Amino acid sequence: NAGVMQNPRHLVRRRGQEARLRCSPMKGHSHVYWYRQLPEEGLKFMVYLQKENIIDESGMPKERFSAEFPKEGPSILRIQQVVRGDSAAYFCASSPGQGDVGEQFFGPGTRLTVL
Amino acid sequence: SQQGEEDPQALSIQEGENATMNCSYKTSINNLQWYRQNSGRGLVHLILIRSNEREKHSGRLRVTLDTSKKSSSLLITASRAADTASYFCATDEGAQKLVFGQGTRLTINP
Secondary structure: OOOOEEEOOEEEEOOOOOEEEEEEOOOOOOEEEEEEEOOOOOEEEEEEEEOOEEEEOOOOOOOOEEEEOOOOOOEEEEEOOOOHHHOEEEEEEEEOOOOOOOOOEEOOOEEEEEO | OOOOEEEOOEEEEEOOOOEEEEEEOOOOOOEEEEEEEOOOOOEEEEEEEEOOOOEEEEOOEEEEEEOOOOEEEEEEOOOOHHHOEEEEEEEEOOOOOEEEOOOEEEEEEO
């Protein structure tokens, strides 16, 4: 049973370009979460999605950031017109999503560098 | 808002010694979890303790939870070099998301 998969593992973009980060949850998991981690800091929640629905996007910046989890295919975190401050590690996690918040299974992360 | 706060921020001990890390939080929780992160990697779930539990064990790990003080501790006994990592506590906020602390960077010296 493959774990959470994220790609690419490393992404370099120039200021003003778009970044697309992909996440495939664990088999059987219908809940996906995106977190951002700045160097030497903990993870900060960005968005929580179920298939075709955004449940909680309270941690997403209001502009340039969007997320989706379509009926088919991976979840996508999209950052438009990237700036240097977007440089960070972006982690995706998944869970079966039943009951209270339980264990979340994390992917290896995508490290975004904005030049 | 950042809920969990770990203490100390960094800890360096000799192999074989015990390591204790603490976490404090601000609001009521359903459960508290501890995760480990090796340098440049994703997070690995270690243990979950529910709000009605006071202590939980898993191998060399022991977690306590004091809801009256809004604090938790993680004890790693008989530390090994492979335990070198950052350790994070995470709480729920009554919603389907985790709120992480800043983490404790643990170094085990051979």
